[in-house]
Amino acid sequence: MSESILEIRGLNKHFGPTYANRNIDFTLGRGEVHGLLGENGSGKSTLLSQIAGLYRCDSGEMSVNGEKYDPHSPLDANARGISMVMQELGVIGSLPAGVNVFLGRTGQFSKGGIVDLGEMNRAAAAVFEKWELPMPRLGRLTEGMSIEERKMIELARALSIDPEILLLDEVTQSLSLNNRNRLYELIAKFRDMGRSVIVITHDIEEMVQITDVITVLRDGEVVGRVNTKDTDPDKLRMMMVGRNISGDYYRDDNVPECDGETVLEVRGLSVPGELEDVSFDVHAGEILGFCGLSDAGIHSVGKAVFGLTGAAGTVHFLPTDAYIKSAPQALANHMGYVPKDRDNEALMIHANIRDNSVLPSVNELKGPLGLLAPGKVSSLADGIVKRFSVKTTGIRQPMDALSGGNKQKVNLGRWLAKDLRLLILDCPTRGVDVGVKAAIYSLMKEAKKTGIAVILISDELTEVLGMADRLLVMKDGRVTREIRRDEDFTEQAVIGVMI
Amino acid sequence: MKSRVKLSDLVPFIAFVVLFVFFSIGTKGKMLSSYSLKMLIEQSILTIISGCGVLFVVAQGSIDLTVGVNVALSGVVAMHVAHVTGQGWLMVPVALAVGLAMGLFNGFIVSKCHVPSFTLSIAMLIGVRGVVNFIQTKIGVEYVPQSMLFMTSSAFRIGAFFVIAIIMAYLFEFTKLGRYSRAIGENETTARFVGVPVDRMKIAVFALSGLMAGFGALFSMATVGGTTQTMGVFLEMKVAMGVFFGGVLVTGGSSAKFYKIILGALSITIIVYGLSLMGMSDSHISQSVEGGLLLVILFLTILANRKKTRLEVLHDGPHDVPKSPDAPQAPEAPQA
Numbered sequence: 001m002s003e004s005i006l007e008i009r010g011l012n013k014h015f016g017p018t019y020a021n022r023n024i025d026f027t028l029g030r031g032e033v034h035g036l037l038g039e040n041g042s043g044k045s046t047l048l049s050q051i052a053g054l055y056r057c058d059s060g061e062m063s064v065n066g067e068k069y070d071p072h073s074p075l076d077a078n079a080r081g082i083s084m085v086m087q088e089l090g091v092i093g094s095l096p097a098g099v100n101v102f103l104g105r106t107g108q109f110s111k112g113g114i115v116d117l118g119e120m121n122r123a124a125a126a127v128f129e130k131w132e133l134p135m136p137r138l139g140r141l142t143e144g145m146s147i148e149e150r151k152m153i154e155l156a157r158a159l160s161i162d163p164e165i166l167l168l169d170e171v172t173q174s175l176s177l178n179n180r181n182r183l184y185e186l187i188a189k190f191r192d193m194g195r196s197v198i199v200i201t202h203d204i205e206e207m208v209q210i211t212d213v214i215t216v217l218r219d220g221e222v223v224g225r226v227n228t229k230d231t232d233p234d235k236l237r238m239m240m241v242g243r244n245i246s247g248d249y250y251r252d253d254n255v256p257e258c259d260g261e262t263v264l265e266v267r268g269l270s271v272p273g274e275l276e277d278v279s280f281d282v283h284a285g286e287i288l289g290f291c292g293l294s295d296a297g298i299h300s301v302g303k304a305v306f307g308l309t310g311a312a313g314t315v316h317f318l319p320t321d322a323y324i325k326s327a328p329q330a331l332a333n334h335m336g337y338v339p340k341d342r343d344n345e346a347l348m349i350h351a352n353i354r355d356n357s358v359l360p361s362v363n364e365l366k367g368p369l370g371l372l373a374p375g376k377v378s379s380l381a382d383g384i385v386k387r388f389s390v391k392t393t394g395i396r397q398p399m400d401a402l403s404g405g406n407k408q409k410v411n412l413g414r415w416l417a418k419d420l421r422l423l424i425l426d427c428p429t430r431g432v433d434v435g436v437k438a439a440i441y442s443l444m445k446e447a448k449k450t451g452i453a454v455i456l457i458s459d460e461l462t463e464v465l466g467m468a469d470r471l472l473v474m475k476d477g478r479v480t481r482e483i484r485r486d487e488d489f490t491e492q493a494v495i496g497v498m499i
Numbered sequence: 500m501k502s503r504v505k506l507s508d509l510v511p512f513i514a515f516v517v518l519f520v521f522f523s524i525g526t527k528g529k530m531l532s533s534y535s536l537k538m539l540i541e542q543s544i545l546t547i548i549s550g551c552g553v554l555f556v557v558a559q560g561s562i563d564l565t566v567g568v569n570v571a572l573s574g575v576v577a578m579h580v581a582h583v584t585g586q587g588w589l590m591v592p593v594a595l596a597v598g599l600a601m602g603l604f605n606g607f608i609v610s611k612c613h614v615p616s617f618t619l620s621i622a623m624l625i626g627v628r629g630v631v632n633f634i635q636t637k638i639g640v641e642y643v644p645q646s647m648l649f650m651t652s653s654a655f656r657i658g659a660f661f662v663i664a665i666i667m668a669y670l671f672e673f674t675k676l677g678r679y680s681r682a683i684g685e686n687e688t689t690a691r692f693v694g695v696p697v698d699r700m701k702i703a704v705f706a707l708s709g710l711m712a713g714f715g716a717l718f719s720m721a722t723v724g725g726t727t728q729t730m731g732v733f734l735e736m737k738v739a740m741g742v743f744f745g746g747v748l749v750t751g752g753s754s755a756k757f758y759k760i761i762l763g764a765l766s767i768t769i770i771v772y773g774l775s776l777m778g779m780s781d782s783h784i785s786q787s788v789e790g791g792l793l794l795v796i797l798f799l800t801i802l803a804n805r806k807k808t809r810l811e812v813l814h815d816g817p818h819d820v821p822k823s824p825d826a827p828q829a830p831e832a833p834q835a
Contacts, residue, residue, distance in 0.1 A: 331694025
């Protein structure tokens with residue numbers, strides 16, 4: 001292997017009495033793409049944050065290019081050629097895209113105290129062009145943009161310092177296939193330039209595909225370091241969890257189940273600029289998958305079906321013979337919706353588990369005189385915590401104290417606790433580790449068995465192929481092809497249609 | 500992180516106790532007489548009654564500063580109708596109807612026309628006060644009709660107060676309206692995505708706030724014995740102070756609790772009443788003390804919130820911890 005650019009010896013970091021990192025030794029080679037793998041809470045993000053200067057280390061040493069490296073802030077890290085794209089930092093919504101690229105560094109475009117926006121936008125555009133990223137409208141505020149566009153802006157921000165080491169924390173999970181490929185190309189280009197990348201991703205197949213070396217963390221400690229070409233996803237999963245879990249992951253049958261009673265009939269669903277004349281049926285006990293590239297409109301389907309966008313066309317819910325026009329109506333008709341953006345669209349992250357759990361079930365819990373008895377409310381939340389084994393100190397714990405996987409368990413569990421007929425899942429495994437992923441897949445199988453119709457919208461093709469009975473491939477807001485599980489149900493076939 | 504009481508929730512309690520003790524000593528015990536305690540409750544009633552509707556609005560992250568002018572308008576109109584028709588009892592339904600109508604109007608403008616509640620409040624505050632003044636120059640001050648004089652007995656008012664407060668506390672803490680309102684304050688998008696009828700809930704709470712202003716008008720007239728030129732003046736500020744003094748955050752959400760409006764209103768009344776008992780009759784000084792104290796309490800609440808966050812999120816251990824691999828308090832990682 002080539003010379004090393006970053007050396008870490010005996011790194012420790014604790015938050016109160018809990019250790020996030022213990023005696024981490026880590027070496028990053030020049031021109032190396034290095035993956036960090038581990039379950040939620042295993043200390044991956046903490047390690048990256050320390051390298052990026054967000055957290056000080058309690059003890060241990062780091063060196064870059066053989067010189068001592070002790071960053072006090074992200075700016076120190078930038079000065080040494082290190083920058084990071086964080087999992088949940090995001091951009092500032094009330095500022096335009098171009099300003100977000102140079103956030104904290106707008107001073108360099110200042111002339112006598114006035115920032116030259118034109119020059120800054122030109123510089124930002126240059127960054128997008130240089131790295132071949134899809135450019136957003138730089139003058140537009142970022143608050144109306146999709147997660148994907150925002151992620152690209154963050155990426156441009158990290159690249160704008162022309163880093164030697166790029167740290168990527170769960171970037172691909174927010175991207176659809178075409179932009180993921182762009183990112184892979186960017187990483188390869190980076191490597192060819194002799195620069196280095198550290199990547200965190202929960203998608204093990206992806207990690208095997210793009211990295212050279214993988215370090216596996218468990219409970220804040222390094223449990224192994226392997227060359228990617230000597231390993232495979234199953235071995236990695238075992239290292240990471242410490243036990244074999246590959247057995248019950250995706251479905252293992254090839255039998256589509258599309259003959260149940262029709263639950264939902266969607267006809268001519270259209271949203272200007274997003275969806276055009278989308279029609280489909282969903283049956284009881286069926287998992288209907290949706291996939292497509294970033295502008296294909298798959299996420300709009302979920303919103304429109306749940307009555308959130310005021311779309312043209314009809315959404316006919318057959319069990320109650322209702323035409324769904326609004327979200328409250330969908331809620332009243334045994335439908336559930338798990339949106340893609342968990343922290344901003346699904347959960348009240350500052351409120352506690354109990355308040356979050358009970359929200360979709362308020363109508364069912366109502367007693368005489370509209371009473372929501374505290375006992376009933378608490379036992380519903382307790383039930384969800386127990387049934388879905390949410391790791392928590394209790395139902396009064398605020399949501400933002402939970403890890404991503406446990407948040408998602410509450411998010412999904414509160415719907416499954418209801419008497420549902422239709423469940424819309426938009427990227428349900430985004431940002432959760434394999435353990436929770438496996439749990440979510442088995443919950444989906446269970447839901448299927450009880451006759452719930454599931455609409456599964458996902459950016460991860462393997463997931464849709466692994467779980468769906470039928471797959472609708474979308475392009476530019478239209479459904480372009482339907483594939484059944486017993487037909488040509490392969491990644492190649494689907495990608496062929498998607499692009 | 501057990502289910503321990505949060506520091507920020509304690510600030511309003513501590514403030515209340517400190518104020519109570521301070522003024523008890525400052526007035527040489529005069530504040531502890533049964534007469535004074537009764538006065539304290541009576542003087543808090545109007546703020547609490549008009550405030551418990553506003554609490555729903557604040558829980559949603561909006562604000563309703565129209566209660567003062569609403570009390571004046573519904574009171575003046577109701578009393579005039581009672582006098583013109585000669586039917587004293589009519590003042591009750593008319594006051595409630597006018598209050599409710601104004602609340603519905605506010606709710607409609609805020610939810611359907613997307614006017615921020617603060618801006619709307621200011622416009623209404625100025626506009627409606629003008630209408631009230633215009634009416635009052637025509638008809639002057641009117642007194643509670645003979646047939647309704649039972650309202651002016653303090654026993655009746657305190658009794659009615661408790662009934663209304665209990666119903667409102669129930670609505671806020673134990674029903675869908677309260678729960679959905681707090682959810683909207685926590686995150687409006689989330690609420691909408693779960694299927695909460697956000698627009699309808701907004702109209703509902705503004706309507707409720709208006710209805711409670713109607714009750715406020717009745718209480719106000721019952722206390723004074725009729726309408727006055729200064730009816731409801733500054734009431735919206737007293738209510739807002741009560742809500743925030745009690746520890747509800749401007750953003751609403753889970754921080755909104757029913758007991759907080761009671762606590763906040765009592766604290767403010769203690770300041771006003773305590774100062775006058777101490778012989779500080781000049782209302783200007785009393786007002787500046789009120790304002791100053793509100794500032795202190797709000798600062799303490801925010802400080803307590805921030806401290807909590809810092810302890811949880813950014814706990815930064817000492818930088819020069821000895822390089823021992825097994826610090827004594829570190830839990831052993833389970834070996835798989």
